[in-house]
Amino acid sequence: MIPRTYKILLIISxxxxxxxxxxxxxxxxxxxxxxxxxxxxxxFREHFAEHRADIMPLRQDYIHCRHEFMLELAKPNVTRQxxxxxxxxxxxxxxxxxxxxxxxxxxMRMDMSDQQAQNFFExxxxxxxxPRKFKNQx
Numbered sequence: 001m002i003p004r005t006y007k008i009l010l011i012i013s014x015x016x017x018x019x020x021x022x023x024x025x026x027x028x029x030x031x032x033x034x035x036x037x038x039x040x041x042x043x044f045r046e047h048f049a050e051h052r053a054d055i056m057p058l059r060q061d062y063i064h065c066r067h068e069f070m071l072e073l074a075k076p077n078v079t080r081q082x083x084x085x086x087x088x089x090x091x092x093x094x095x096x097x098x099x100x101x102x103x104x105x106x107x108m109r110m111d112m113s114d115q116q117a118q119n120f121f122e123x124x125x126x127x128x129x130x131p132r133k134f135k136n137q138x
Contacts, residue, residue, distance in 0.1 A: 051104040058097040065090045 069090045072078060109117050 062093040
């Protein structure tokens with residue numbers, strides 16, 4: 001009985017090892033990640049830090065408003081008009097945040113060479129950056 005248990009545990013261990021190694025290979029070969037901020041030139045790191053200070057308050061405001069919207073949805077007695085007003089407020093805050101991010105990216109692009117921009121922005125729009133594709137997409 002004991003040797004059989006050892007065989008089962010050995011097989012389970014080997015399966016987990018292969019799964020771990022396979023996952024590691026998949027991450028490195030099929031899903032190369034964007035360069036980390038430490039791998040980027042110093043002026044890009046400074047740019048991200050500079051604009052993060054502008055974007056973070058807008059992001060926090062949006063997250064707070066989205067949370068309030070979810071709490072509003074959870075209330076038992078709520079009208080459709082109240083929900084639509086809260087949704088409009090949430091969308092406006094998200095729009096403000098996205099606009100700031102977009103202007104920040106435009107400003108960053110103006111500081112890059114053509115090759116740097118191509119490498120950076122193409123890497124940002126690779127399929128691994130959006131893992132949930134819709135069935136209709138080609």
